[in-house]
C-alpha cells in the first residue's frame with residue numbers, strides 16, 4: 536500500500552538554521568530512506584517544501600505500523616511531526632468514484 540508521510544518541523548528546529556540542527560535531521564532522513572534487506576518499507580520518492588518546513592515521502596509499506604516502526608528506528612519521531620496518509624493513484628480514485636456512482 537502506498538502512503539504519503541508528511542513531516543513538519545518548527546522553524547526553530549529547521550536544518551537550515553545551521554550545522555547543529557542539520558546534521559541530526561539529515562542523519563535521521565538518510566536512515567529512513569536507506570534501503571535495507573530487512574525493512575518492510577520502501578521509499579519511492581521524496582520532496583521538500585523549504586518555506587513550509589515540510590518533507591513529503593512516498594512510501595510503499597504493508598501498513599502504517601511498519602512506517603511508524605521505521606520512523607522510530609530512524610530517529611525522525613524525535614525531530615518532527617509525522618502524518619501517515621494512505622494514498623492511491625488519482626486514476627484509481629476516479630475509477631472508485633465512477634463505480635460508487637453507478
Ligand SMILES: [Zn+2]
Nearest residue numbers: 549550585588
Ligand atoms: Zn525547515
